[in-house]
Amino acid sequence: MKLSTIPSVQLDDPRLFRQYAYVNGKWTHGDGGREEAVFDPATGEALGHIPWLEAHQIREAVDAAEAAFVHWRALRADERCERLLAWYDLLQANREDLAKLMTLEQGKPLPDARGEVEYGASFVRWFAEEGKRTFGETIPSHIPNAALGTLKEPVGIAALITPWNFPLAMITRKAAAAMAAGCPVIVKPAGETPFSALALAELAERAGIPDGVFNVVLGEPAEVSKILCGEERVKALSFTGSTRVGKLLIEQSAGTVKRLSMELGGNAPFIVGPDMDPGEAAFAAAAAKFQTAGQDCLAANRILVHESIHDEFVEHFAERMAALTVGNGLESEIDLGPLIHRQAVEKAAAIVDDAISRGATLVSGDQSQAPGPNFFMPTLLTGVTPKMTVWREENFAPVAGVTAYSDDDQVIEMANDTEYGLAAYVYTHDIRRIWKLLRALEFGMVSVNSVKMTGPPVPFGGVKQSGLGREGGITGIDEFLETKYYCLGAMPSVSGS
Numbered sequence: 001m002k003l004s005t006i007p008s009v010q011l012d013d014p015r016l017f018r019q020y021a022y023v024n025g026k027w028t029h030g031d032g033g034r035e036e037a038v039f040d041p042a043t044g045e046a047l048g049h050i051p052w053l054e055a056h057q058i059r060e061a062v063d064a065a066e067a068a069f070v071h072w073r074a075l076r077a078d079e080r081c082e083r084l085l086a087w088y089d090l091l092q093a094n095r096e097d098l099a100k101l102m103t104l105e106q107g108k109p110l111p112d113a114r115g116e117v118e119y120g121a122s123f124v125r126w127f128a129e130e131g132k133r134t135f136g137e138t139i140p141s142h143i144p145n146a147a148l149g150t151l152k153e154p155v156g157i158a159a160l161i162t163p164w165n166f167p168l169a170m171i172t173r174k175a176a177a178a179m180a181a182g183c184p185v186i187v188k189p190a191g192e193t194p195f196s197a198l199a200l201a202e203l204a205e206r207a208g209i210p211d212g213v214f215n216v217v218l219g220e221p222a223e224v225s226k227i228l229c230g231e232e233r234v235k236a237l238s239f240t241g242s243t244r245v246g247k248l249l250i251e252q253s254a255g256t257v258k259r260l261s262m263e264l265g266g267n268a269p270f271i272v273g274p275d276m277d278p279g280e281a282a283f284a285a286a287a288a289k290f291q292t293a294g295q296d297c298l299a300a301n302r303i304l305v306h307e308s309i310h311d312e313f314v315e316h317f318a319e320r321m322a323a324l325t326v327g328n329g330l331e332s333e334i335d336l337g338p339l340i341h342r343q344a345v346e347k348a349a350a351i352v353d354d355a356i357s358r359g360a361t362l363v364s365g366d367q368s369q370a371p372g373p374n375f376f377m378p379t380l381l382t383g384v385t386p387k388m389t390v391w392r393e394e395n396f397a398p399v400a401g402v403t404a405y406s407d408d409d410q411v412i413e414m415a416n417d418t419e420y421g422l423a424a425y426v427y428t429h430d431i432r433r434i435w436k437l438l439r440a441l442e443f444g445m446v447s448v449n450s451v452k453m454t455g456p457p458v459p460f461g462g463v464k465q466s467g468l469g470r471e472g473g474i475t476g477i478d479e480f481l482e483t484k485y486y487c488l489g490a491m492p493s494v495s496g497s
């Protein structure tokens with residue numbers, strides 16, 4: 001292994017920085033000697049290296065999870081709860097180090113990284129408790145002398161494949177639900193951000209999570225996913241990432257008929273009604289657009305403003321953008337960090353060029369001001385239309401596309417004009433308009449007059465090509481549970497009703 005630069009960033013606990021995979025409670029290198037560098041997107045410097053496991057090592061992780069399942073599922077729910085709560089406490093106690101690691105590998109400003117650690121930990125606590133409430137049902141019997149009911153049982157080994165934009169919370173929202181349900185997990189984090197996942201493994205071990213229950217495998221993404229999807233013993237696949245890769249994994253899982261949860265791309269409309277104060281709406285829209293430098297599945301992708309306040313809104317939005325500071329997320333007072341890598345910057349530039357070539361107006365976004373090659377300055381385009389990539393695709397960059405509409409029916413049509421259906425924002429105080437939009441918008445989540453919409457109690461997920469299933473909330477654990485129906489017959493003591 002090559003030397004890394006992370007220790008110089010002064011983690012309070014340097015053992016949270018691991019450059020190995022974690023399988024069956026052991027830190028593991030790749031048998032084939034393959035490894036990958038991980039870069040700080042702000043500076044371009046290598047932070048460290050991770051091994052790429054060989055196919056037989058991925059299967060060993062499945063063997064380990066299979067063995068662990070026997071004991072993990074046999075624990076009482078309150079015993080699993082205790083271990084998960086110990087994990088939660090350790091995440092909280094190490095919040096600062098986890099946040100530093102995250103900023104280094106992902107780029108988001110340190111306060112946002114702290115927020116994500118808090119957010120990620122909150123799912124662990126939530127599901128620790130929810131695990132105690134996986135109730136079955138009693139069914140009034142139609143069969144004489146029989147007792148009918150259901151039990152909830154863990155589905156089995158769960159493979160969790162996660163993205164780089166939320167390197168910790170996208171893991172805990174899945175892993176805590178699965179583990180609380182009694183399932184061991186095999187996590188395959190994004191290659192860009194493995195260190196948050198490995199720190200989670202270190203803390204899981206300290207929390208007393210038994211060997212084989214929480215595994216982190218690293219490797220060539222297509223190779224690893226093919227094995228996990230093709231493995232009969234892996235019963236559930238929970239994926240967060242792009243719709244393109246999600247579709248691929250659905251296909252790869254067909255042969256083994258897995259339980260699938262898919263949290264895929266978004267293309268969120270942000271609708272501003274004619275009754276809104278343009279300054280207030282612009283402030284909210286900027287918050288919904290620029291968090292995590294726009295690299296958020298919930299980011300406002302198409303900002304649709306009523307024509308009567310459009311020009312004023314644009315003025316306020318541009319003012320708000322001018323106040324944003326772009327830079328290395330480790331420095332103070334930074335609002336936007338870098339994009340994850342150079343290709344993301346190139347994609348953002350291409351989206352802006354495409355929009356301008358098709359008639360959009362560039363209001364602001366001078367890329368010569370970018371503090372480094374992976375940075376993209378907040379950009380505002382007006383007059384965006386459905387023909388433009390900025391409308392059709394999730395841009396995953398700090399590029400805001402604004403357009404005007406004239407009435408509610410038109411804006412509903414505009415908002416729904418996408419194959420995605422994750423989240424939508426509505427800003428208006430007119431209760432009739434709110435209800436009309438809420439019902440007509442084809443999205444899994446609609447947030448009215450609030451940028452913040454997520455958290456542990458929330459059923460997070462999309463419709464259309466934004467995904468399958470829901471994470472979090474009271475149903476998130478069901479993604480990892482089977483319903484077993486039972487009929488206890490020949491029981492004269494039961495009446496049948």
Ligand SMILES: NC(=O)c1ccc[n+]([C@@H]2O[C@H](COP(=O)([O-])OP(=O)(O)OC[C@H]3O[C@@H](n4cnc5c(N)ncnc54)[C@H](O)[C@@H]3O)[C@@H](O)[C@H]2O)c1
Nearest residue numbers: 162163164189190221222225241242245263264265266297
């Ligand atoms: N709906 C949600 O909850 C949610 C949350 C976060 C991110 N996202 C989406 O994630 C996307 C951004 O994340 P990303 O760029 O990491 O997504 P991605 O699809 O490129 O990667 C996600 C994961 O899949 C792996 N992967 C990549 N190519 C693969 C392949 N060919 N075969 C198998 N695995 C492969 C990656 O290594 C990573 O672990 C955006 O579309 C965003 O909207 C959705």
Ligand SMILES: N[C@@H](CC=O)C(=O)O
Nearest residue numbers: 165166296297298454
């Ligand atoms: N912000 C989202 C992650 C999407 O990228 C969440 O809260 O889950």
